[in-house]
Amino acid sequence: PHVIGIETSCDECAVAIVAGRPGKARILSNVVLSQIDLHQAYGGVVPEIAARAHGETIDRVTREALAGAGVDLGAVTHVAATAGPGLLGGLLVGATFGRALAAAADRPFVPVNHLEAHVLSPRLSDGVAFPYCVALLSGGHAQFVAALEPGVYRRLGGTIDDAAGEAFDKTAKLLGLGYPGGPAVEAAAREGDPKRYAFPTPLARREGCDLSFAGLKTAVRLAAEAAAPLTDRDVADICASFQDAVARLLVLKSARALEAFRAIAPAPTALVAVGGVAANGTLRAALAEVAARDGLPFVAPPLSLCGDNGAMIAYTAIERVAAGLPAGDPRVRSRWPLDATAAPMIGAGK
Ligand code: ATP
Ligand code: MG
Ligand code: FE
Numbered sequence: 001p002h003v004i005g006i007e008t009s010c011d012e013c014a015v016a017i018v019a020g021r022p023g024k025a026r027i028l029s030n031v032v033l034s035q036i037d038l039h040q041a042y043g044g045v046v047p048e049i050a051a052r053a054h055g056e057t058i059d060r061v062t063r064e065a066l067a068g069a070g071v072d073l074g075a076v077t078h079v080a081a082t083a084g085p086g087l088l089g090g091l092l093v094g095a096t097f098g099r100a101l102a103a104a105a106d107r108p109f110v111p112v113n114h115l116e117a118h119v120l121s122p123r124l125s126d127g128v129a130f131p132y133c134v135a136l137l138s139g140g141h142a143q144f145v146a147a148l149e150p151g152v153y154r155r156l157g158g159t160i161d162d163a164a165g166e167a168f169d170k171t172a173k174l175l176g177l178g179y180p181g182g183p184a185v186e187a188a189a190r191e192g193d194p195k196r197y198a199f200p201t202p203l204a205r206r207e208g209c210d211l212s213f214a215g216l217k218t219a220v221r222l223a224a225e226a227a228a229p230l231t232d233r234d235v236a237d238i239c240a241s242f243q244d245a246v247a248r249l250l251v252l253k254s255a256r257a258l259e260a261f262r263a264i265a266p267a268p269t270a271l272v273a274v275g276g277v278a279a280n281g282t283l284r285a286a287l288a289e290v291a292a293r294d295g296l297p298f299v300a301p302p303l304s305l306c307g308d309n310g311a312m313i314a315y316t317a318i319e320r321v322a323a324g325l326p327a328g329d330p331r332v333r334s335r336w337p338l339d340a341t342a343a344p345m346i347g348a349g350k
Helices: 036-042 047-069 088-105 114-126 164-174 181-189 214-227 232-264 281-293 311-322
Strands: 002-007 012-021 024-034 078-084 109-113 132-137 142-149 152-158 271-274
Touching (some): 012 047, 024 311, 078 311, 088 109, 109 114, 114 142, 132 232, 142 232, 152 232, 164 232, 232 281
Antiparallel strands (some): 002 012, 132 142
16 A cells, blocks of 8 residues: 555644555655744644644645655555544644545545554554554653554553653743753753752652653752752753653653553563654663663664654554554544554453
């Protein structure tokens, strides 16, 4: 199959063409138009502005993706678009555009869960085999997931308050580093001392692999207030200490996630990190150590596949079609838990 994948759930207008089969797919084009400059002045994504911008650019981005892949619409076998979770206005633009494209080309439309797409991205980039253990660390989520087979995912634990990216974005905002915060915090942290502040690792003593970032955010705010007016040095030290605390928390909890994983499936093939926050070098290194200690490979997709993109959406359709999974409800939705995309677990126990 040659699948066109459309992603408009947040502030990236992205379209890609992916060909091939599960574990062996090729990205023919992957166009990502970021709206960062439109939202920067507001310190975060403004849903109405995002939706309108998607409407203005989706056609051009799609043409670029087709031209970049050197295929015309007639060569496309399936049209996939993110149907959720995400911002409804943007989702509507992408999914409606996708459905129209599918109707025009007389091809099936495949609605895709954005989280499933993040979770499957290491199979696209590295051909990671099922079952594998996922740290899903994105702008709106922070959870550990057992990816058991196509369409079958079990949430092992996750955040009880903020998402991982949210923690980075809020820290950046507090320190005046602008939006989006993740890359800015990572850059500032490079110059800083991670030992200057002993920020807490929330829920460290609680069993299991649930996460929490709210207490960490408060600790960062208190440190920033105490050090005000902040010098560049202070900002760098706070960022480095914050990142270090997130790394310590993820080290602890990902080891527990692997334990929880083995309770439902004996042999994970890898520990993987996906989502925009998985672009963070310090966190990647920390998770790689956990995997190594466990005798497992660590995989994180290249940066171009960590943030939102159309390739992971197209690839998810390739997996679902190959596995014979039903296309499901094409209507968009703002909330769509990963477990809900699961195929009926016939004979899968429990
Ligand atoms: P979701 O996938 O949960 O719906 P989203 O699609 O908005 O949310 P992504 O695009 O996957 O999220 O990731 C964006 C997030 O990743 C932002 O919060 C951003 O700050 C964060 N991020 C990007 N680069 C880095 C980095 N180098 N370090 C830490 N965080 C980062
Ligand atoms: Mg984004
Ligand atoms: Fe995302």
